[in-house]
Each structure stands twice: as C-alpha cells, then as structure tokens.
Amino acid sequence: DQQVKQNSPSLSVQEGRISILNCDYTNSMFDYFLWYKKYPAEGPTFLISISSIKDKNEDGRFTVFLNKSAKHLSLHIVPSQPGDSAVYFCAASSKLTSGTYKYIFGTGTRLKVLA
C-alpha cells in the first residue's frame, strides 16, 4: 500500500510559468514532509520541508503548501527555469521511538521546463 502518492508521473511547463507538483498521503501520523530534487546520475538533493504545524513554507522560488485535512501537499516553483527540469520526490515521516525520522517516498514527478 503506497502511503505517499504522486499521481502525476510527468509535467511540462513553459519557462517563467508556475510549476505545481502534487503529493497525497494516507497516514495521519506523518508530521514532517520534504521535497527532493533528483538529476540523472545523481542522488536526490533536499529542496524544502514543512512541519505539520505549518501550512506554508517558502524559500526563494519554492513554496510548499500543506493541507492536513486533505492529506495533501504541493510544491510551487515560480518562475520555473530550465534548470529546474528534474524528478521531484515528496517524502513524509513520523518520529520513531529512537528519536530519528523514517521517511516514506512518493514515486516522483518528472518536471520538464521548456525554454
């Protein structure tokens, strides 16, 4: 059972426009969410995160929105640039008894920004 879902495997956006990547989760115990970006032949790199006590977090061109009642989060990239073309993974976690976090990843959305 996939606890974290990214239902759009791919997305194409014109340069300068907004990119919206979506992520849904099923476990209401998740309390921390992250977005990662992955280029080919590289490991995923951390992009932005949000705690369940917030509904929005912004970092430059990247904003993550969290709707806890809908169990939905989204990543907005404005304006989109060709260098943003990559696979984006969302991840959700809850704190383990050991004090660390265990993350469940979505299947990823491949974003292509067209020049």
Added chain:
Amino acid sequence: SAVISQKPSRDICQRGTSLTIQCQVDSQVTMMFWYRQQPGQSLTLIATANQGSEATYESGFVIDKFPISRPNLTFSTLTVSNMSPEDSSIYLCSVIPPGSYGYTFGSGTRLTVV
C-alpha cells in the same frame, strides 16, 4: 550538512554474483540508511545500519540477500548477494546530519544485472 562518497557509481554484473557498495561520510553519524530505487518506482528503504549492532531490515528485505556492515561511524557497505535481473536498481546510501530533519544522499550506484 554531510558529504557522502558512494562507490561504485555503476556496475554491470552477471547473475549469481555479488556486489558490495561502499558509502563514506565526512562526519560521524549514528545511523546510515540504504535505499533502493527500482525503475519507475519510489525510493524504498532496505535497512538502517547502526554502528556496533546488526542492521534493521524493512519488510521484504533480508540479511542473507543484503548483508550490511557498519564498522565505524563514517562508513558502511551494502552487499547485493546472488544477484538476479530483478535486483537491477539504483542503490543509495543516506544519512540524517546532526541538527537536520532530512536525508543527505550519496550519488547512488546504478546496478544492472545481466
């Protein structure tokens, strides 16, 4: 943040053989995590490696197939044993740097089993 060196970056292996993947971190970390990304799939946690104790494996993964070593706080290895084509994946090691909530990943090992 931490810097992770993972090798090999890629390999093509014959079925029935084994491959050991190495992961070196530039700082001491309590836990190291090993993930697998099969083609078109999400990143799936294989096991968590603690220094000085046996690794903790996730459902569907067993020590005989994926033995892990963690000899110190900066190094770990994952072995993919008795490989079959279904083991063809990207294998990633990761850590959660002190003071951080999120993972830092190595660059991954792209394994193809023929």
